[in-house]
Amino acid sequence: MAVLDEAYDTHAELYASFLDPTLAAPTERLVELAGAGADVRLLDLATGTGPVARAAAGRGARVVAVDQSRGMLDVARRLSPQLDFRVADAHALPFDPAAFDVVTCGLSLSHFRRRDAVLREVLEVLRPGGRFVASAWGPGSCFPTGGIGDLLSTSADEEVTSLDEATWSAAERGAEVLRRAGFTRVATATEFFTGRFADAEQALAWSLAWPLTAADLAALDPAAREELLTVAREALRDADLSWRFAINYFVAMAPDTSSVDR
Numbered sequence: 001m002a003v004l005d006e007a008y009d010t011h012a013e014l015y016a017s018f019l020d021p022t023l024a025a026p027t028e029r030l031v032e033l034a035g036a037g038a039d040v041r042l043l044d045l046a047t048g049t050g051p052v053a054r055a056a057a058g059r060g061a062r063v064v065a066v067d068q069s070r071g072m073l074d075v076a077r078r079l080s081p082q083l084d085f086r087v088a089d090a091h092a093l094p095f096d097p098a099a100f101d102v103v104t105c106g107l108s109l110s111h112f113r114r115r116d117a118v119l120r121e122v123l124e125v126l127r128p129g130g131r132f133v134a135s136a137w138g139p140g141s142c143f144p145t146g147g148i149g150d151l152l153s154t155s156a157d158e159e160v161t162s163l164d165e166a167t168w169s170a171a172e173r174g175a176e177v178l179r180r181a182g183f184t185r186v187a188t189a190t191e192f193f194t195g196r197f198a199d200a201e202q203a204l205a206w207s208l209a210w211p212l213t214a215a216d217l218a219a220l221d222p223a224a225r226e227e228l229l230t231v232a233r234e235a236l237r238d239a240d241l242s243w244r245f246a247i248n249y250f251v252a253m254a255p256d257t258s259s260v261d262r
């Protein structure tokens with residue numbers, strides 16, 4: 001299993017405890033753009049611990065959610081036992097053609113190793129005229145980390161740089177990929193979300209909850225880990241504890257065979 005996949009599997013609880021709460025507003029915006037209302041048949045792709053699925057179900061949508069990570073899905077099921085979570089790879093979706101009105105995908109486009117294959121699957125499971133709504137990190141995010149990224153430098157770095165952030169953090173580039181894949185009426189918007197950590201310890205816990213960071217930290221011996229945490233705490237002591245997330249949203253339609261604007 002790849003380093004990143006294993007990290008998601010192992011550190012899912014941290015993700016739910018620290019990352020999901022700060023991503024609640026971007027998630028709500030995603031399901032709003034998805035039009036996730038009563039009886040909409042919605043597939044949440046790469047659902048993770050299920051925040052998008054939960055928000056969509058809260059608006060009355062009939063939700064099925066998939067992820068390849070059993071660890072993330074274990075947490076998702078614990079948090080929302082009433083929802084339908086399934087293990088599946090986005091590159092080979094186990095659904096009938098046209099099974100969904102909407103497909104959502106929160107902050108995961110950059111993870112797919114063969115993005116065109118995934119987009120083909122999305123088009124296949126969407127009904128004609130159905131809607132694909134996805135989010136990705138945009139340019140201009142900032143948050144205090146205590147320099148954790150620089151302090152931890154391991155083999156996982158290679159995996160991080162293999163994520164396709166370049167495509168999806170440039171909204172127009174991402175939109176072009178969607179058009180070429182066969183989507184119509186592709187629209188993008190970058191939106192900003194702000195907040196503030198209560199204190200330096202909360203900021204540190206948040207920085208350490210990202211799956212690869214958590215995996216790197218767990219791989220250190222106890223003395224090295226303590227030393228690193230001391231340096232990070234010192235860096236955070238007088239830091240500005242506010243954060244700003246820049247999120248790119250993509251809204252795209254599956255071609256409607258009965259429509260003239262294909």
Ligand SMILES: C[S@@+](CC[C@H](N)C(=O)[O-])C[C@H]1O[C@@H](n2cnc3c(N)ncnc32)[C@H](O)[C@@H]1O
Nearest residue numbers: 008046047048067068069072089090106108111
């Ligand atoms: C950054 S998390 C996002 C989770 C969730 N959508 C959210 O908004 O918080 C990325 C997720 O993508 C999942 N993932 C990555 N590649 C996948 C694939 N090929 N098929 C299914 N899930 C995948 C990971 O397991 C992880 O749960």
